[in-house]
Amino acid sequence: MDLVVHKYGGSSVASPALIRAAAQRIQATHAQGKQVVVVVSAMGRTTDHLIQLAQRTVPSPSPRELDMLLTTGERVSMSLLAMALEANGVPAISFTGSQSGILTDHTHNEAQILDIRPHRIQEALNDNKAVIIAGFQGVSPSREITTLGRGGSDTTAVALAAALGAQECVIFTDVEGLMTADPRLVEGARLIPRLDYDQALELAHLGAKMHPRSLDLARRHRVRLVIRSSRFDKFPGTLISEEEKVENPDIRGIATQSGYSYWEVEATLPQIATATKKTGITLRFFHATPRTVRFLCKSDFDGALRKALEAGALTNRSIADVAVVSAVGHGLSANPEILSTFLGALGAIETLLVSSSALSITAAVNTRDLKSAANQLHAMLVGQ
Amino acid sequence: MDLVVHKYGGSSVASPALIRAAAQRIQATHAQGKQVVVVVSAMGRTTDHLIQLAQRTVPSPSPRELDMLLTTGERVSMSLLAMALEANGVPAISFTGSQSGILTDHTHNEAQILDIRPHRIQEALNDNKAVIIAGFQGVSPSREITTLGRGGSDTTAVALAAALGAQECVIFTDVEGLMTADPRLVEGARLIPRLDYDQALELAHLGAKMHPRSLDLARRHRVRLVIRSSRFDKFPGTLISEEEKVENPDIRGIATQSGYSYWEVEATLPQIATATKKTGITLRFFHATPRTVRFLCKSDFDGALRKALEAGALTNRSIADVAVVSAVGHGLSANPEILSTFLGALGAIETLLVSSSALSITAAVNTRDLKSAANQLHAMLVGQ
Numbered sequence: 100m101d102l103v104v105h106k107y108g109g110s111s112v113a114s115p116a117l118i119r120a121a122a123q124r125i126q127a128t129h130a131q132g133k134q135v136v137v138v139v140s141a142m143g144r145t146t147d148h149l150i151q152l153a154q155r156t157v158p159s160p161s162p163r164e165l166d167m168l169l170t171t172g173e174r175v176s177m178s179l180l181a182m183a184l185e186a187n188g189v190p191a192i193s194f195t196g197s198q199s200g201i202l203t204d205h206t207h208n209e210a211q212i213l214d215i216r217p218h219r220i221q222e223a224l225n226d227n228k229a230v231i232i233a234g235f236q237g238v239s240p241s242r243e244i245t246t247l248g249r250g251g252s253d254t255t256a257v258a259l260a261a262a263l264g265a266q267e268c269v270i271f272t273d274v275e276g277l278m279t280a281d282p283r284l285v286e287g288a289r290l291i292p293r294l295d296y297d298q299a300l301e302l303a304h305l306g307a308k309m310h311p312r313s314l315d316l317a318r319r320h321r322v323r324l325v326i327r328s329s330r331f332d333k334f335p336g337t338l339i340s341e342e343e344k345v346e347n348p349d350i351r352g353i354a355t356q357s358g359y360s361y362w363e364v365e366a367t368l369p370q371i372a373t374a375t376k377k378t379g380i381t382l383r384f385f386h387a388t389p390r391t392v393r394f395l396c397k398s399d400f401d402g403a404l405r406k407a408l409e410a411g412a413l414t415n416r417s418i419a420d421v422a423v424v425s426a427v428g429h430g431l432s433a434n435p436e437i438l439s440t441f442l443g444a445l446g447a448i449e450t451l452l453v454s455s456s457a458l459s460i461t462a463a464v465n466t467r468d469l470k471s472a473a474n475q476l477h478a479m480l481v482g483q
Numbered sequence: 484m485d486l487v488v489h490k491y492g493g494s495s496v497a498s499p500a501l502i503r504a505a506a507q508r509i510q511a512t513h514a515q516g517k518q519v520v521v522v523v524s525a526m527g528r529t530t531d532h533l534i535q536l537a538q539r540t541v542p543s544p545s546p547r548e549l550d551m552l553l554t555t556g557e558r559v560s561m562s563l564l565a566m567a568l569e570a571n572g573v574p575a576i577s578f579t580g581s582q583s584g585i586l587t588d589h590t591h592n593e594a595q596i597l598d599i600r601p602h603r604i605q606e607a608l609n610d611n612k613a614v615i616i617a618g619f620q621g622v623s624p625s626r627e628i629t630t631l632g633r634g635g636s637d638t639t640a641v642a643l644a645a646a647l648g649a650q651e652c653v654i655f656t657d658v659e660g661l662m663t664a665d666p667r668l669v670e671g672a673r674l675i676p677r678l679d680y681d682q683a684l685e686l687a688h689l690g691a692k693m694h695p696r697s698l699d700l701a702r703r704h705r706v707r708l709v710i711r712s713s714r715f716d717k718f719p720g721t722l723i724s725e726e727e728k729v730e731n732p733d734i735r736g737i738a739t740q741s742g743y744s745y746w747e748v749e750a751t752l753p754q755i756a757t758a759t760k761k762t763g764i765t766l767r768f769f770h771a772t773p774r775t776v777r778f779l780c781k782s783d784f785d786g787a788l789r790k791a792l793e794a795g796a797l798t799n800r801s802i803a804d805v806a807v808v809s810a811v812g813h814g815l816s817a818n819p820e821i822l823s824t825f826l827g828a829l830g831a832i833e834t835l836l837v838s839s840s841a842l843s844i845t846a847a848v849n850t851r852d853l854k855s856a857a858n859q860l861h862a863m864l865v866g867q
Contacts, residue, residue: 115540149559156499156563157570164569167562167577171555175533178551179540185548186541193551198626219626242582242603 102134102224104265106234106256110273111329112176113143121271121329122183125229129189134224136263138234138256139180141172162207166236166246170196173233173252181231191229194219196236196244201255203237203245210237210245212254215262232259250310257313261320268322269336270309271329276337277307279481280353284473287481291337291351298351298427299324299339301458305425306356314339353477354459357422357466359383359395361451362404365414368392374411378403384423384454384461393452395421395463421451422469425461426480437480444479448472486518486608488649490618490640494657495713496560497527505655505713506567509613513573518608520647522618522640523564525556546591550620550630554580557617557636565615575613578603580620580628585639587621587629594621594629596638599646616643634694641697645704652706653720654693655713660721661691664737668854669861675721675735682735682811683708683723685842689809690740698723737861738843741806741850743767743779745835746788749798752776758795762787768807768838768847777836779805779847805835806853809845810864821864828863832856 105125112118121137128135140146149168153160160168177193184191200216223230234252237245247254253270260268277299280288294302296318303311309326317324317339327336364371368387375382380403382394396404398419408415431437441460442453448471452463464472489509496502505521512519524530533552537544544552561577568575584600607614618636621629631638637654644652661683664672678686680702687695693710701708701723711720748755752771759766764787766778780788782803792799815821825844826837832855836847848856 115536118540152499152559153563153566156502157566159570160566161569164562164565164577167565167579168559171558174555175536175552178548179537181548181551182537182541182544185545186543193548195551195628244579 100132100134102136102263102265103128104136104138104256104260104263104268106138106252106268106270107140107180107329108252108270108272109140109143109145111271112139112180115179117329118176118179119183122180122187122189124271124329124332125184126187126189129229135229136220136224136232136259136265137180137229138232138252138259139173139176140234140252142176145172145175163243166207166244169246170233170236170244173235177231177233184229184231189229190227191231192223193231193233194223195233196255197238197242199232199259201237201258203239203247205239205241205243205245207243207245209248210239212237212247212258215258217259217262220259220263250312253310253313254316257316257320257322257324260322261316265322267325268317269325269327271327272308273329274308274326275328275331275334276326277302277309277339278352280473280477281306281355284355284470285353285477286474287477290334292335293338293340294351295341296339297458298429301427301456302352302354305354305423305427305459305461307352307354351428351481352426353473353481354425354427355422355469355473357469358398359421359423359463360398360401361393361395361418361421361463363391363393363416364408365391366411370411370413371408374413375404375407378407380404380407384452384463386452386454395423395452418451418465420466421463422466423461423463424469424472424476425459426476427459429458431455431458431460440479441476444475445472446475448475484516484518486520486647486649487512488520488522488640488644488647488652490522490636490652490654491524491564491713492636492654492656493524493527493529495655496523496564499563501713502560502563503567506564506571506573508655508713508716509564509568510571510573513613519613520604520608520616520643520649521564521613522616522636522643523557523560524618524636526560529556529559547627550591550628553630554617554620554628557619561615561617568613568615573613574611575615576607577615577617578607579617580639581622581626583616583643585621585642587623587631589623589625589627589629591627591629593632594623596621596631596642599642601643601646604643604647634696637694637697638700641700641704641706641708644706645700649706651709652701653709653711655711656692657713658692658710659712659715659718660710661686661693661723662736663865664857664861665690665739668739668857669737670858671861671865674718676719677722677724678735679725680723681842682813685811685840686736686738689738689807689811689843689845691736691738735812735865736810737857737865738809738811739806739853739857741853742782743805743807743847744782744785745777745779745802745805745847747775747777747800748792749775750795754795754797755792758797759788759791762791764788764791768836768845770836770838779807779836802835802849804850805847806850807845807847808853808856808860809843810860811843813842815839815842815844824863825860828859829856830859832859
């Protein structure tokens with residue numbers, strides 16, 4: 100029998116009405132004779148509210164107790180969704196991460212899935228039940244409740260799809276799918292109907308609304324992934340699966356990300372690595388010359404980074420309000436013509452850094468130039 | 484080593500500030516070298532809000548999924564309390580009902596505790612940790628999450644105190660302890676410093692702010708129970724334990740309860756039992772004559788009761804807005820003088836029913852007369 104995994108994000112189960120709407124869609128899938136496993140996130144902003152509640156209680160909550168707290172969010176939405184299905188006459192049952200057999204390591208707040216033993220899920224599916232699973236959570240070998248960190252519910256969904264041999268894993272979200280550009284920036288942005296795992300991962304790393312971790316898991320287990328709207332059934336969404344690689348440059352999308360600062364440090368890369376290694380700060384898009392390293396870092400870490408560099412007596416300067424804009428697609432780096440087109444499309448816009456990888460070319464620009472840069476690149480490289 | 488069980492009700496953990504205050508008291512107990520197990524309810528009105536959320540999603544939620552939903556409330560408060568203790572430097576750990584080894588039957592929403600296997604609690608206590616337990620919840624033999632019904636957290640606390648052989652079980656609440664009367668009705672109401680289990684049970688059945696179920700459990704396992712204020716440490720509270728029975732009438736308190744209707748039905752008691760047995764409605768304070776039965780029933784059930792009686796073609800009439808007022812203490816029923824004093828104290832107040840048991844005399848009055856009745860009885864039978 101066909102088995103599908105659905106995943107509903109927080110914005111798609113944010114109210115009783117949205118939960119009933121999700122139940123109707125699941126009911127329709129169940130009525131087609133499919134086995135359905137549904138992974139849910141916490142309702143709306145619940146997880147943020149729980150974190151705030153913890154912080155109002157103590158300045159720095161312990162990771163173990165924070166997991167105990169945060170995992171309640173998904174349990175609320177899963178039980179409400181199961182109730183809504185039962186009220187529609189669909190046999191349904193909800194399971195916590197622990198009941199689902201999602202076994203993780205001991206790392207609270209950022210646990211890795213070690214194994215999935217979905218005995219109870221299988222039994223419930225055999226009983227013709229729609230099975231609702233709390234995303235984002237698991238249980239450690241010492242029976243402690245753990246959470247999977249950011250993007251955790253997507254990870255739960257993809258890992259379950261792999262463990263259960265699902266036909267596909269559909270991520271329902273508040274966007275239409277993966278887009279050729281952020282539609283808030285680029286008017287001509289359109290849905291990308293189909294991507295392979297590598298392209299999707301590159302887009303996610305460079306700012307698309309999808310977590311790289313679950314994409315990487317999907318790639319490793321060859322899970323067919325569909326990202327689609329929970330509001331508009333008519334949008335087919337984006338299918339991410341294996342695909343023939345093409346040699347022709349095939350630009351798929353313009354990814355954008357803001358919130359960066361640009362840094363120049365008078366030091367070697369090893370000196371910088373030594374000075375910053377305890378901070379856990381990720382430095383991105385390096386350009387190293389013998390005496391100077393240029394890179395970007397998320398602005399949130401500016402203070403900590405400056406402190407670490409100064410502790411290491413490393414001269415530095417930085418520019419705030421920096422964004423990156425990337426063209427993502429196969430064959431880009433092997434094609435100098437594309438690089439020339441890319442730079443030409445940016446025209447007079449000042450670029451602080453330009454970087455390329457196997458699947459992308461990225462420019463760092465001042466945030467005020469991001470919209471024009473994205474539009475000009477989209478027009479030249481993606482087209483209408 | 485001395486072991487104590489503390490229980491904090493919803494109003495005593497309703498905010499981060501109250502949770503920190505509870506943590507300070509637990510810290511003080513821990514600093515005395517005592518082992519501490521703390522049972523918590525959900526914060527404030529959380530359980531009611533979760534029930535409303537379920538009802539906004541579906542008209543009648545399934546019991547299994549409702550338990551899944553409701554048990555999140557205690558998990559939030561227990562993790563916050565454990566965080567607050569850790570932030571004060573007290574080693575602490577929170578456990579769910581399942582992790583605490585609270586094994587129940589399969590009855591969702593009203594589960595009975597079958598056994599307690601507190602291995603993890605014992606281990607944590609041996610590690611010098613304060614152990615925080617989610618009240619109201621357990622796990623069934625098929626690993627389903629269950630709840631214990633109304634008064635469930637008190638039941639958890641008393642059952643754990645019995646299983647762990649605790650020195651005492653302290654119920655922290657928003658009142659000073661058990662009172663000689665409801666202080667909102669009777670100005671001269673004072674704290675009852677000491678009661679035996681039977682008196683406490685009788686008071687609870689007749690309206691005192693304590694659930695009979697946990698008292699009954701305390702009585703059966705001889706758990707020393709203290710009910711005291713979570714706000715004012717200076718109030719010593721009420722100690723409920725074994726006590727010498729005394730033959731002298733020893734009136735301890737005036738209990739009051741409103742929200743009843745008074746019924747007269749032209750039928751025999753067996754006819755009424757047959758007509759109402761499927762409704763699950765409790766009829767209280769019967770007086771049966773050969774042709775007429777008089778009794779009280781909670782007004783919430785008036786509609787259902789009338790329907791059942793009419794379906795059985797039983798002629799009936801009822802009076803709404805009825806309350807009961809009881810004098811509770813040893814030796815009451817064996818003492819006609821007390822009955823005479825009781826009735827004399829009510830003076831001109833109309834009594835719809837008068838009933839007595841081993842430990843109490845109860846009168847049903849119109850709710851508008853409840854305050855005078857309670858004050859007159861308190862003045863005559865309890866004294867200032």
